[in-house]
Amino acid sequence: MTPQGFATLAGVLRAASGLAIGPDKQYLLDARLAPVLRKHGLADLDALAARLRAGAPALERELVEVMTTNESSFFRDEKPFAHVRTQSLPRLHAARPPKAKLRIWSAAASTGQEAYSLAIIVAESRALLGTREVEIVGTDIAREPLARAREGSFSQFEVQRGLPMQTLVRYFKKDGANWRIADPIRAMASFREWNLLDDLRPLGTFDIVFCRNVLIYFDPPTKARALEAIARQMAPDGVLYLGGAETVLGVTDRFAPIPGDRGVYGVAATATATAPRMPAAVAGTAR
Numbered sequence: 001m002t003p004q005g006f007a008t009l010a011g012v013l014r015a016a017s018g019l020a021i022g023p024d025k026q027y028l029l030d031a032r033l034a035p036v037l038r039k040h041g042l043a044d045l046d047a048l049a050a051r052l053r054a055g056a057p058a059l060e061r062e063l064v065e066v067m068t069t070n071e072s073s074f075f076r077d078e079k080p081f082a083h084v085r086t087q088s089l090p091r092l093h094a095a096r097p098p099k100a101k102l103r104i105w106s107a108a109a110s111t112g113q114e115a116y117s118l119a120i121i122v123a124e125s126r127a128l129l130g131t132r133e134v135e136i137v138g139t140d141i142a143r144e145p146l147a148r149a150r151e152g153s154f155s156q157f158e159v160q161r162g163l164p165m166q167t168l169v170r171y172f173k174k175d176g177a178n179w180r181i182a183d184p185i186r187a188m189a190s191f192r193e194w195n196l197l198d199d200l201r202p203l204g205t206f207d208i209v210f211c212r213n214v215l216i217y218f219d220p221p222t223k224a225r226a227l228e229a230i231a232r233q234m235a236p237d238g239v240l241y242l243g244g245a246e247t248v249l250g251v252t253d254r255f256a257p258i259p260g261d262r263g264v265y266g267v268a269a270t271a272t273a274t275a276p277r278m279p280a281a282v283a284g285t286a287r
């Protein structure tokens, strides 16, 4: 691929999704875009770049869809979920008026395992929560994984990763070769297509945010922009959970680490009160 072709593809991806691809990752473009080239009868990546330069929104959409990494699993890394169960839910429940809804956001929801793991925790915390309403919102930029999340049907391989046997038996039903999540758990979560770089305000305010294993794909300014927008959508006593390889340190001061709990952050005092709103031109369009 020519340097100009590479610059076009990397530039389109960065602008559309935040995904930062360095020249050392050209192999990823080669591997993942081969089916797109075949489908559209394009000779090579330079031909694809030329088509994108001429303006091809549908093709740009396909590029984002195939270049995102949608890897996920139930109760991924365990600790953040245990923290929600034993720390955040009890604290936020005690802090809220009895009729207030608790809102939980899975901000890069992929195929839904994270949102459903949180829904299972909520179901198992009913003795604590009583009748308190809890809403779980899963968002992602990619459509195909979101469709799978809504479906709530997982392969044997997917349920074997992270789900203890008694949780599987209790909250899933065998459905042919797959396992379907139980209706009451599925009903707790809804899924929406949303780019973390778009205006997040229509999503409302959240008490708990999981933004795990997505910031690793962004460059530092894009990470800061996404985190600062997320901070503005959080209750002042809300909790943010990042992935094991992610941190706010050196990226933004809108979050402060919760001492002793790796990857868990509180909203810094100034974040919700004084942060300027994202200008419309930067925010883009909400879907």
Ligand SMILES: C[S@@+](CC[C@H](N)C(=O)[O-])C[C@H]1O[C@@H](n2cnc3c(N)ncnc32)[C@H](O)[C@@H]1O
Pocket (backbone or CB within 6 Å): 016, 017, 018, 019, 068, 069, 070, 071, 072, 073, 076, 107, 108, 109, 110, 111, 114, 139, 140, 141, 142, 145, 194, 195, 196, 197, 211, 212, 213, 214, 217, 243
């Ligand atoms: C590796 S998965 C993480 C799934 C889950 N959070 C977990 O930790 O298991 C990363 C997800 O981020 C999504 N993503 C990438 N860029 C995004 C963006 N700009 N806005 C929203 N989602 C994005 C991808 O589509 C993908 O589904």
